[in-house]
Amino acid sequence: MKNTLRRIALSLAFAAVAGGSAVAQSHLRVGLAEDPDVLDPSLARTYVGRIVFSSICDKLFDIDEKLNVVPQLATSHETSPDGLTVTIKLRPGVKFHDGEVFDAAAAKYSLERHLNMKGSFRKPEIASINSIEIVDPSTIKLILKTPFSPLLAQLTDRAGMMVSPKAAEAAGDKFGLKPVCAGPYKFVERVQQDRIVVEKFADYWNKDQVFIDKITYLPIVDSTVRLANLRSGGLDMIERLLATDIKTVRDNPKLKLISAVELGYQGLTINLSNGPKAASPLAKDARVRQAFELSIDRDALNQVVFNGEFVVGNQWINPTNPYYQQSLPVPKRDLAKAKALLKEAGVSGRMSLDMMVPNSPETRQVAEVLQSMVAEAGFDLKIRVTEFATSLKAAEDGDYELYLIGWSGRSDPDGNSFSFQACGSPQNNSGYCDKDVDEWHKQARIKSDPAERKKIYENIAKKYLADGSIKYLYHRRVLMALSDKIDGYKQMPDGLIRVVGVKLK
Structure with a gap:
């Protein structure tokens, strides 16, 4: 822990020195x-990446x-009566951030990049788009293959993030090393x-609501170290406070806690047919x-694990969501x-299973x-504890039988x-x-009526909960612990840290 604290102090000192007059x-x-993971809206897939994107890439x-x-x-926006435009x-x-103008051509480019770029994780999110037309410099028209009611919800996340065509063309698949977007802050270094x-982007369209000059994001896997740095003043805000540390924060007059029930879920993904590790009775029956x-x-x-602070669940949306199926408690x-059931399935003796677990104190304890x-x-x-980004790659490769992993969630089910x-x-x-x-x-996806x-x-x-590949377990509370020096911070259920309107005393 001492080494980690020292590394953080050195990182902050270096950032201050590198900033020169910005101290x-x-x-x-x-x-x-x-x-x-990679800071490219088309290729990224981590929750923490979305937190960083919320400061650099507007949607x-x-x-x-x-x-x-x-x-x-x-x-x-306006949707045609047939839902196709x-x-x-x-x-x-x-x-x-590179001074290029955001217009209809740039919006068309960004959306087509999400749709066509090799390895894009955004493609399935907006695959209903058949073509994009430029009506005039400030208007685009999305022509859909079929009506797609979740489309606008998808455009509130990475699929709706706009990138500079000039920078993206120049960087190619290396764009994520130095992303250029249109958010309140521009990328400096990683x-x-x-x-x-x-650091604050001087030409941001809503610059009058941006009050902080610079943000440094520090990945600190150990939640105890994160909290220790917040308490000592080395950090101003930490995400994913442990539920067991809620009382510590509440009892500290210099700290405050802001929370919301997450949109997503935490659960166990079972490898059903992705490679040799899908050969177990768990996958087959x-x-x-x-x-x-x-x-x-x-x-x-x-x-x-959570002192009863989280919300148990068995579906991909939490029990307070209007789409939660009360008939399936x-x-x-x-x-x-x-x-x-095991006897009926012909399973005798103990069944050994490889469970991949991202490396964090809470996930290890859950495991x-x-x-x-x-x-x-x-x-x-x-239990096989694995670094988070490494675990995502292993999951793609099918190198697991069970994977303890969640999803930060979206506003549409x-x-x-x-x-x-x-x-x-x-x-999948x-x-x-x-x-x-x-x-x-x-x-x-075609219907628009909620009922x-x-x-x-x-x-x-009914079908997926019975024989599907994810066993949904619980829904976290988004727990943000902040210094009392921060004013104006609001927590949305998606768990992202929005910095517009936030002040630091």
């Missing part, structure tokens, strides 16, 4: 729980506290596993997966039934509690389900594929 400027220091739309879609780089008016007077530095789930006590898990632990619970039913979990459940989707690392589920997803959509999602949930 006297306001400087927000944010402790992240992991180091982000066409954003969300408010009630999950309403609100304008950002767009000013308005979406016309978007763009904000005038916007510049990218040292892997050490820091990401951004839904009864074994059901037995595994029945050996888990979600309420006890929440109490032991969280299953209670039933060891007798679990053992009977250990799960290991103890499922052991009583006959499952022998072998489609953003929490389709990419993980639809056949061949890029985030488990290899799950079901024609009925795919067809229902298509129907849910109709909820009924379709009930069909998906």
Whole structure:
């Protein structure tokens, strides 16, 4: 821990020296729980990456506290009666960090890059777009293949982030090393596993609401070290405070806690058909997966690891979400039934399973509690702690049987389900594929009436919760701990750190 604290102090000192005259400027220091992956909106896939993007890459739309879609780089939108055309008016007077003008041509370029770039994780999110037309310099028209009700929600995240065409063309697949967007802050430098530095963009379209000169993001995996640095003044804000540390923050008059229930979920992904590690009875027999789930006590898990502060769940949206299926409540632990199902499936003796776990104190503790619970039913979990970005690559390669991983969530339920459940989707690392589920997803994407959509999602949930590849366990509270020097900070349910409007005393 001493070495980690010293490294952070050195990083901050270096950043101050590198800033030269910027030493006297306001400087927000944010402790992240992991180091982000590539800083390219088309290729990125980590939650912490989205936190950094929220300061450097504005989107066409954003969300408010009630999950309403609100304008950002767009000013308005209009959908045709048949749902096949979406016309978007763009904000005038916007510049990218390299001085290039943001206009309809740049918006068209950015969206087509998301759609066509090799390895893009945004493609399935906006694949309903057939073509993009420039109506005039401040208007684009999206021509859709079919009506797609989640489209605007998708454009409130990375799929809606706009990049400088000039910079993107020059950098190619190296764009993520020095991203150039149109956000309130411009990228300065990155040292892997050490820091990401951004500074205020003088020509930002909403610059009157940007009050902090520089932000340094410091990846600190150890939550105890993150909190220690916040308490000592080495950091001004930390994300993913441990639930067990809530009291410590509440009892400190120099700190404050801001929280919201996350849009996403935390769960266990089971490798069903991605490579040799999908050969176990767990992958091949839904009864074994059901037995595994029945050996888990979600309420006890929440109490032991999170002091009961989180929200137990069994679906891809939390129980307060209007799309939650009340007809499919969280299953209670039933060891007798679990053992009977294993016997029915022909499983005898203890079943050894490789469980990949990203390296953080909470996920390790969750893994250990799960290991103890499922052991009583006959499952022998072998915990393999892996650096976070490395675990994502291993999941793509199918190098796991079970993967303890979550999803930070989207405002529309489609953003929490389709990419993980639809056949061949890029985030579907488990290899799950079901024609009925795919067809229902298509129907849910066409319908705009919430009641109709909820009924379709009930069909998906009935089938997927029974034999799918993800066992949803709980929904975190987004726990942000801040110095009392920070004013004006609001926490949205998506867990991102929005810095516009925030002041540092």
